[in-house]
Amino acid sequence: MKCWTLLLLRVSLGWLLVIWGADKVFNVEHSVAVANKYYLGLGTESILQLGGVVQILVGLLIVVGFARRWVYPIQVLFNGASLLAVMKSVIDPWGWIFEGSNALFYPSLIIFAGSLLLVAFRDEDYLSLDKKENLDNIL
Known part of the structure; x- marks a missing residue:
């Protein structure tokens, strides 16, 4: 189940x-x-x-699971920059403190966390192109 969950997370974040x-x-x-x-x-x-x-290009590499050692950190940077850009909406999604906050930007934190999770569990994502030797264990 973990490998399918990581696949879904990788494909959805890469496609984003x-x-x-x-x-x-x-x-x-x-x-x-x-x-x-x-x-x-x-x-x-x-x-x-x-x-x-x-x-x-980075997104497509993430979707297929190729060169993850290099593209995952780039993904973290992209998503981290987005998180920082909308941080006031993460801290105050309803605009009680910061004018212009938007609750629709709160998922930026979830996207960033998912990006970090992919990095942390990279070695357990067996359904990726750059982990072909482990596909035999799944199939």
């Missing part, structure tokens, strides 16, 4: 990066608006698009 990356590549105006509101306006259109391509 693909979705976020595709948004940067194909919906640049939205990406610029998000960068201006949550990331101190960092990033030009071309940098955001390049970042989107990187996110898509």
Whole structure:
């Protein structure tokens, strides 16, 4: 059961990066608006698009479970940056203290925790391409 749970977590978190990356590549105006509101306006259109391509590639590698030793820490950085950007909504989801908080951003903490969990249990995720030698134990 653990290997299937890790597979589901890996695929869902990896696909989230693909979705976020595709948004940067194909919906640049939205990406610029998000960068201006949550990331101190960092990033030009071309940098955001390049970042989107990187996110898509990292996300796809995570989905299939390849090069996890390298892409999981990148995922933690991406999701950690998102968590920091919306931290006031995690601390105060109903806006009782911080103006502009949004309860819909609270799952950023859960996404970050899931990313850390993938790192912690990487060796037990047998249903990944880079752990092919252990697939025989499952099948």
